[in-house]
Amino acid sequence: MSKTAKTAPGHYSIRIKKLREEMAGRKLDAYLIQDRMDQYWLTGFTGEDGSVLLTPRAVVLLTDGRFDEAADREAPFARKVLRKKRKPEETVKELKRAKAKRVGFNRDHMTVGDYDALRKLAGPIKLVPTESLVTPHRARKDADEVEKLRAAIRVAEQAFQSVRAWLRPGQTEREIAAQLAYEMQKLGAQGETFPAIVAVGANSSLPHYEPGDVKLAENQLLLIDWGARVDWYGSDLTRVVWLGTLSAQMRAVFDVVRAAHDRALEAVRPGIKAKAVDKVAREIIHKAGYGKQFNHGLGHGLGIVAHESPRVAKTSADVLQPGMVITIEPGVYLPGVGGVRLEDDVLVTETGYEVLSSLPVEFS
């Protein structure tokens, strides 16, 4: 069997090295990755069916014939092994080839069925359940990932501005959502990060609203929470807009949320506890009398999936570190009346923060 012909591009090499350090720290001589997003992060391989077996010397990519070409193109540095879908025989063969004694795997991803099947074949090889060794590293984005997120934000923002200029009374939430998705895809998005929330009037107070047949009208709030996926990385933004004027009640809510949003962004820096940033926004909202109407966390990490580590919430134990990209999205929701949420995507830098998104918070 020939050795790996090509070396991994710089960012993959670094990620592989980090993971090998985690393995060494746990005395693991192999680590099995089955999460498709972890697999993509580590190797660039996008195939639907894949596992990565990382050893101190090799990156083994196990997939099936459908993704043969994709594996060669996307992860030429990995040793490719084609197998029948989900069968563990080849995995065990590779573990034996590597003389692995202790194999780690993510306990929150491997199923009981897969574990039992591996266990039966593994003989003396010890299978060691761990938390995800990838998650803490995936939370800190490198320059390549930040560029992808910038692109995903740019597409989302451009599409939003087109849609905003096109908004007219009588358009339904569903039409507006369709238009936004369409503009993003035309601008190069692979798709939406998640199905957009487009909520008119009182619907804007419902945090998990699905766009329906309600029509946009003058002097009513329109809340849009959306994102574009570009090169697998997804943006996540929220704005409220209105045609005409806002009621005094919603104007007051808007101003409070805006202040919470602005102050929380300014609090972002390396070393601060995520819950302390949450607190900055929460206190402003609480003091304004809307404490109970801000019933979710301030934000979350952003990357290959829409909700990644770290958590930015009251109960989070995470500390912000350079390279993390998080959302800041305070909101106040008055049931039956309406809600305001303002969300931006922000990079934690070595010295503070950089807001990656650049849409105005208020539109004239």
Next chain:
Amino acid sequence: MSKTAKTAPGHYSIRIKKLREEMAGRKLDAYLIQDRMDQYWLTGFTGEDGSVLLTPRAVVLLTDGRFDEAADREAPFARKVLRKKRKPEETVKELKRAKAKRVGFNRDHMTVGDYDALRKLAGPIKLVPTESLVTPHRARKDADEVEKLRAAIRVAEQAFQSVRAWLRPGQTEREIAAQLAYEMQKLGAQGETFPAIVAVGANSSLPHYEPGDVKLAENQLLLIDWGARVDWYGSDLTRVVWLGTLSAQMRAVFDVVRAAHDRALEAVRPGIKAKAVDKVAREIIHKAGYGKQFNHGLGHGLGIVAHESPRVAKTSADVLQPGMVITIEPGVYLPGVGGVRLEDDVLVTETGYEVLSSLPVEFS
């Protein structure tokens, strides 16, 4: 604790009854469902965070506060238990309340982490890994599900016809994909069943192609594989179209695939092995000299997810039964030249089959 106030609507009652029969056959006095799609099938509850604990007497829905209202609205017949996200304590409390001794769970869904956490708290309660008890029942659609699939097919077909009329040379694959998604969403789709494959010319020979910047031109094949999701059920169709005329080579391929498609559809009936239907198409393609160029299974079950039971392939052990909805999608792919795939959605009836889709196979 009060008894369940409302009884489940007819189709949910029947599904619950079927599952209780499966439990009884395995001497299980509880079954834990963690798969969101199984949960939706059994109860109608769509919340992202949920488990269903089915016992001989109760349907317990465990979710968190975010989905409190949705649980009441979507599954009022279930006993709702709010818990912290993914914590097993409440599940164990409910198992004890039901005096469960043997609790089944789907080994291909529960993670090792969740299992270990449950195991620690479960005491003498035996956790019994099983294959999914839901899968074989989900494969046979009831009238309610067939109606949802019909709606999803109708939306996909209407959108396709609009896009077909709009096609012009110079449009990119990406633009065409965006237009199709847009039309479907405007017609009421929640979204796409999967990101559509839109492939011009030689790209049509790549089975997992992602739409790019290649432009539509006269006398070139355009392959579109797409679906609409309506009320959680998704359609899945494929057509090839062209502006101008097709090359003699691709015309010959088209005629072979069309014959395979038509004959395979006519072979669908209850009691036939799925692999026998695959064989009908495969033999026609093989005899025409393209055997190696039809390198995937003939089809798959269709429902809440795009690929459900049964498998319709050479190696499938499944037998077609009334109520199953499957795709029939033979294809021939000539690398560097182009590919043709024709896909329709068909219901296995008591006596034969009904093609649920109604688009012409060839457009004049």
